[in-house]
Structures are given as structure tokens and as C-alpha cells.
Amino acid sequence: GDSVTQMEGPVTLSEEAFLTINCTYTATGYPSLFWYVQYPGEGLQLLLKATKADDKGSNKGFEATYRKETTSFHLEKGSVQVSDSAVYFCALSDRSGSRLTFGEGTQLTVNP
Amino acid sequence: GAVVSQHPSRVICKSGTSVKIECRSLDFQATTMFWYRQFPKQSLMLMATSNEGSKATYEQGVEKDKFLINHASLTLSTLTVTSAHPEDSSFYICSASGQNTGELFFGEGSRLTVL
Numbered sequence: 001g002d003s004v005t006q007m008e009g010p011v012t013l014s015e016e017a018f019l020t021i022n023c024t025y026t027a028t029g030y031p032s033l034f035w036y037v038q039y040p041g042e043g044l045q046l047l048l049k050a051t052k053a054d055d056k057g058s059n060k061g062f063e064a065t066y067r068k069e070t071t072s073f074h075l076e077k078g079s080v081q082v083s084d085s086a087v088y089f090c091a092l093s094d095r096s097g098s099r100l101t102f103g104e105g106t107q108l109t110v111n112p
Numbered sequence: 113g114a115v116v117s118q119h120p121s122r123v124i125c126k127s128g129t130s131v132k133i134e135c136r137s138l139d140f141q142a143t144t145m146f147w148y149r150q151f152p153k154q155s156l157m158l159m160a161t162s163n164e165g166s167k168a169t170y171e172q173g174v175e176k177d178k179f180l181i182n183h184a185s186l187t188l189s190t191l192t193v194t195s196a197h198p199e200d201s202s203f204y205i206c207s208a209s210g211q212n213t214g215e216l217f218f219g220e221g222s223r224l225t226v227l
Contacts, residue, residue, distance in 0.1 A: 004155075036218075043116070043205065043218040044156075089155065099146070100207075100216065102155040 002027045006090050006103035013080055013110050021075040021106045023064075023090035031092040033057075033066050033073040034100070038087040047075075047088070080110045115139055116208045118219035125196055126227055133191045133222045135206035140217075141186035142208035147179070150203040150221070162189050196226040 007022040025033065032051045036044040048057030053068035062077045073090060090103040115138040125131050135145060144163050148156040160176075162168040162183035170176045178200075180192040189208075193200050205221045 041220070043118075043220040044207075045218070046215070099158070099161065100156075101158075104155045105153075107153075 002031065002092060002094070002101045004090050004092055004101055004103035006088075006106050008104075008106070010107035010109060013108070015082055015110055015112050016079045017110075019075070019077040019080045019084075019108070021088055021090075021108070023073045023075065023103060025071050025073065025090075025092050027071075027092055027101075030068075031094065033064070034091040034093065035062070035064055035073070035075050036089040036091060036102075038089065038105070040086070044089065080108075082110045082112050084108060085110045116142075116206065116217045116219040118204075118206055118222050120222060121220060122223045122225075124225045124227065127197055128195055130192055130194045131196055131224060133193075133204055133206075133224070135189045135191070135208065135219050137187045137208045137217070140208075142189075143186065144209040145183055145189040146207045146209075146216075147181060147189075147191050148205045148207070150205060156205060159191075193224065196224070198226045200224065201226045 003026045005024050034049045035047040037047045038044050048059040050057040050066035056065045064073050064075045087105045087107050089105045091100045093100050117136050119134045147159045150156045158171050159174045160168045160170045160181050162181045164183050164186050168181035183189040203221050203223050206219045207216045
């Protein structure tokens with residue numbers, strides 16, 4: 001079945017550091033790929049998504065590119081802020097677009 | 113943006129009692145709602161999919177008699193944990209799919225602690 005594997009956390013960075021959170025997937029067909037963010041005490045929020053190979057999703061300075069050849073969707077940000085501290089989940093959807101398979105989540109802490 | 117709200121956000125109950133968690137879509141009609149369970153430091157595990165007016169579809173390994181799901185209207189789905197035991201303690205999250213976009217919106221989650 002479908003699966004998503006994320007870089008293990010927790011990740012601790014200083015403000016303005018470069019961030020990469022790795023995500024690889026296994027799926028049949030051509031899934032859509034997502035990054036969700038969960039701030040403390042809140043529900044998951046969609047951060048960005050990509051629906052086909054070579055698409056780049058971007059939002060709030062975060063980017064991820066759908067790489068079919070490496071089955072990856074790594075999350076990057078050039079300069080993190082304290083407010084980026086959260087748990088980040090990589091996910092893929094089936095053809096319906098609603099049923100999601102999540103990775104394990106990566107806890108990010110950004111220190112001032 | 114679209115809002116999905118869960119209630120209660122935290123609940124503590126005694127072993128053997130039943131607990132109901134509500135999931136509401138506040139400003140849109142949700143044809144489909146999903147219930148997830150999240151263990152500490154682990155991913156979200158899909159428990160079931162519910163469509164308004166029909167029976168929920170449970171994932172393999174999820175006891176449907178233990179986790180009762182009712183999606184009685186386009187804005188409300190409920191998850192009832194029956195005869196709760198300490199191993200049912202977890203963070204339960206719902207999501208709702210809008211009619212037009214199909215985009216998923218997540219609730220804030222409900223933390224259940226069974227003593």
C-alpha cells in the first residue's frame with residue numbers, strides 16, 4: 001500500500017538557518033503530495049501541495065518539489081523563524097484526493 | 113478560510129464509560145468527514161471515513177463497535193468511544209472535505225484520557 005517516510009526529528013535550528021525536512025513516498029499511480037503543519041494546540045493546516053511531477057508547491061517561504069524519479073517531496077525554507085516551530089507532516093492522497101496517508105511527522109524547534 | 117471545530121478539546125473519563133467527540137464544519141457543508149487517531153510522536157492513523165447519511169467505512173483493524181461514527185448532517189459528525197479503556201487514550205482528529213473543492217480541513221483535535 002501507499003506509505004510516506006519522513007526524516008526523523010526532532011529538528012532544532014537557530015533563527016535564520018536553512019531548513020530541509022526529507023520526505024519520500026511509495027505509491028501506485030500518481031498521487032498528489034502535501035505538507036501539513038501543526039502548531040502547538042492547533043489542528044493541521046495545509047502548508048503546500050503539488051499535484052504532478054516537477055510541480056513546486058510554495059507558501060510562507062517554504063517550498064517542496066514533486067520529484068517522481070526519486071519519489072521525494074522534501075520541504076525547504078531558506079531562513080526559518082521562531083514562529084515556524086511546529087510539527088510538519090508529509091502526506092500523499094489517493095486518486096480521490098481526500099484520503100490521506102501521513103508520514104510520522106517531524107518536530108521543528110527554532111531558537112532565537 | 114473554512115473552519116472545522118472539534119469538541120471537547122480535552123476529556124478525561126473513567127474506564128468503562130463512553131465518550132462522544134463532535135466534529136463540525138462551521139462555514140461549509142462537508143460531504144465527507146474523516147477520523148484519525150494520533151499517538152504520541154507518531155503519525156495520524158486514519159480510522160474511518162464517514163459520508164453524510166450513510167454508514168462509515170472503517171479501516172482495517174479498527175473496531176466499528178468500539179468507535180461508533182455518526183454523520184447525521186452535512187455539518188456534523190460524531191465519534192463515540194464506547195466502554196473506553198486506558199489504551200484508547202489518544203489524540204483524535206477529524207477532517208472534513210468540502211463539497212466544491214474537495215480540499216481537506218482539519219479540526220483542532222480532541223485529547224482523550226481514560227483513567
